[in-house]
Amino acid sequence: MTEATRTILGNAAVIPLDGQRQILDPGHVVVEAGRIATVAAGAWPEGETPAARRIDLDGAALIPGLIDLHLHAGHGLTKNLGGDVDAWMDTVGDVYARHADAEFWAADAALQALERTLGGTTLAVPFFGGGDNVMRTEDTACAEAHLREIEASGLREILVLGVDRPPFPKPRRAWTEGRAVERSMSLSDQIAAIGTLAGRWRGAGLGLIDIAVSAPRDRRSRVRGGRWPRSRPPCARPRPPPGPSRRAAAAASSRTGIATDRWLSWPRRSGCSTGARSWPIAST
């Protein structure tokens, strides 16, 4: 890290992503006291400039830092575990709730910060654990370990803390000096820990860290009686509806004046559709 107050990133293809959709090639950006002071055309500022650090980007694209809005603390270390998606979900849920100690969360945060930096992600908004049902917020130790590593990295982060889905209490396993201690976690344990962490970490350090609070999605517990189905909807390519042949459809089309392709085409989706889907209706 450099403490120079004024830095010029010059000789770059600057893509400011502003309202004018301009590309400044060559262009330069002057950074002063943590903020963007100038975005302008030309490899370097013209005329005399106050003492500044000059970084020659040699034609590189200069764009705003990338923002990752959907990720999970913990997945940095577990993403490459084998198995299908459901088995993986069950495994990491168990790892996060019962086997991960503060050292795990610190190592995961350090690795994720490294990968974010190398890939140009300057702000990330991770859930602290497995989505809205395995949050390691029974106390503050695990999140503290995570946040200390992120703070040291110099990156921006909004850590999303939350409470688990009911019912409570939930089993958690704490680790002290290599020994496991089984304990139960109540809703008020989680709320208290989140409050403590938010008070301690919002705007902490360099002012790059913030805390957000999530609530579990209640439609799962209401609609499914407390359980979300483990198996996903079938991922088959949609079959064409039974209907007239192409020639019959063309004849029908000439009678009804409805375009043929509305009869014969069906969604050309390669992916999996999980939502309700309606076939084309001829009465439009």
Place this chain on the structure above:
Amino acid sequence: MPGARADLIAIDFGHDGIGQVIDPIQTLMQSSCGRDVTDVVVDGRLVMEGRILPGFDAAAAHRQAQAQFDGLIARYPDRTFGHPPVSEIFTPTYPPRRAP
């Protein structure tokens, strides 16, 4: 935009893997990936410059990770029922050739 918090990244267009630069945005979309990010600025501070992270030796970390992984693999026979050799737990991509 002037006045915004200075979070910026530079993506290298100067290496031979990038192909021809047609238009910076098209080149970003078609040819660039995370490994091309060379410089990262967060809140005006350079957290990575020229692909170098201050205080982090990537080559040493890579060697250490490989050594730890090799050690993990070597312990698998102790943990596996019947204690088969590593070559039976992690079968090779190609079967070993046997002499005729």
